[in-house]
Amino acid sequence: MNVSNDIIIIGGGLMGLSLAVELQLQGAKVTVLSRNFHEAAGHVAAGMLAPQAEAIPAGPMLELGLRSRALYPEWTRQLEDLTGLDTGYWRCGILAPVYELPETTEIYQPPDSPAIWLDRQAIDQHQPGLGADVVGGWWYPEDAQVDNRRHLLKALQAASKKLGVKILEGVEVEAITRNSKRVEALETNRGTLTGSQYILTTGAWTGQLLPQVPVYPRKGQMLSVKVPDSFESLPLKQVLFGTEIYVVPRRDGLIVIGATLEDVGFNAGLTPDGVQSLLSRAIRVFPVLRDFPLQEFWWGFRPTTPDLLPILGKSPFDNLTLAVGHYRNGILLTPITAKLIAEWVIEEKSDPLLQYFGWERFLTAQLQC
Ligand code: GLY
Numbered sequence: 001m002n003v004s005n006d007i008i009i010i011g012g013g014l015m016g017l018s019l020a021v022e023l024q025l026q027g028a029k030v031t032v033l034s035r036n037f038h039e040a041a042g043h044v045a046a047g048m049l050a051p052q053a054e055a056i057p058a059g060p061m062l063e064l065g066l067r068s069r070a071l072y073p074e075w076t077r078q079l080e081d082l083t084g085l086d087t088g089y090w091r092c093g094i095l096a097p098v099y100e101l102p103e104t105t106e107i108y109q110p111p112d113s114p115a116i117w118l119d120r121q122a123i124d125q126h127q128p129g130l131g132a133d134v135v136g137g138w139w140y141p142e143d144a145q146v147d148n149r150r151h152l153l154k155a156l157q158a159a160s161k162k163l164g165v166k167i168l169e170g171v172e173v174e175a176i177t178r179n180s181k182r183v184e185a186l187e188t189n190r191g192t193l194t195g196s197q198y199i200l201t202t203g204a205w206t207g208q209l210l211p212q213v214p215v216y217p218r219k220g221q222m223l224s225v226k227v228p229d230s231f232e233s234l235p236l237k238q239v240l241f242g243t244e245i246y247v248v249p250r251r252d253g254l255i256v257i258g259a260t261l262e263d264v265g266f267n268a269g270l271t272p273d274g275v276q277s278l279l280s281r282a283i284r285v286f287p288v289l290r291d292f293p294l295q296e297f298w299w300g301f302r303p304t305t306p307d308l309l310p311i312l313g314k315s316p317f318d319n320l321t322l323a324v325g326h327y328r329n330g331i332l333l334t335p336i337t338a339k340l341i342a343e344w345v346i347e348e349k350s351d352p353l354l355q356y357f358g359w360e361r362f363l364t365a366q367l368q369c
Helices: 014-025 060-083 120-126 148-163 203-209 272-285 287-291 327-347 352-357 360-368
Strands: 002-010 030-034 094-098 116-119 136-140 166-169 173-179 182-188 191-200 216-226 239-242 245-249 254-258 294-304 311-314 320-324
Touching (some): 002 014, 014 320, 014 327, 030 191, 094 120, 120 136, 148 166, 203 294, 216 272, 245 272, 254 272, 294 327, 311 352, 320 327
Parallel strands (some): 002 030, 002 191, 191 320
Antiparallel strands (some): 182 191, 239 245, 245 254, 311 320
């Protein structure tokens, strides 16, 4: 195979597919190289759209998250119209119960994004059935969720195909051939590929292709349970974001529980310790879960950077763009990443926010050491 393409996206997960859709909608001819769709970090997340519940401090990262959360209703509606598929977007709000009273309940509230403190009595009225250790919690009505694993990824695949994106599954890029400041070609397990522009969306595996861009894996184990048929209505209609645990109810009664945060390299698989910690934390915050039938267990690797912020925009090479390192916030940041990176690639327009997420920040850090 020796194929020439306009834009080649390396990585067929959430970032790669959403960028492919955006670029193709804007008239580009896009090819996506996907080594293995099932290893994408988009599977290992519960789909929380939680810039507030994640307690991201005020600054560029919070702004990126809030802008992305605001794009979600229109972005998912467009995908649903294009494909006829549900994305599972649900503006359900997120409740964050705590086990210790905070020093202050006066916290930063972004415009139009309240953060409401509920004491134990108020939180009980808001959500019956919370664990005995809960002393109160925050209610973030603007935070939301999307069903990343069962719906969003499939809708993005379908939209890509419908728009004519060429998705090459099972194609692994083994080396990037460069000539000074430009990428010349990609050496893959199926031969050489060339394009005019390249975009890297390779998640936790980015460092294997571009060692100067520091992205490494942080494993997450997850599981799901189901509301028993004996319940007449859903016992949980909002996300619970607890201490080192989240409990995310879907509208059809599935409840996704996650996730461990493990620095174990690419050490795959579930562990008794991981699963036990998820179950005990989930039952502590919402005890009724202890009797719900278990459905599935899975794991994956979040793409993590030294400062836990994504790497967006330019790369060491003029015709290679980066959209990697989204860590815990990949689902949240998908639409804004697609928008800003498409503008960057097609219009050479740099949104002011991109300056905070450049890969060179790590070069500066290395020089200062
Ligand atoms: N988005 C939450 C996580 O990565 O576990």
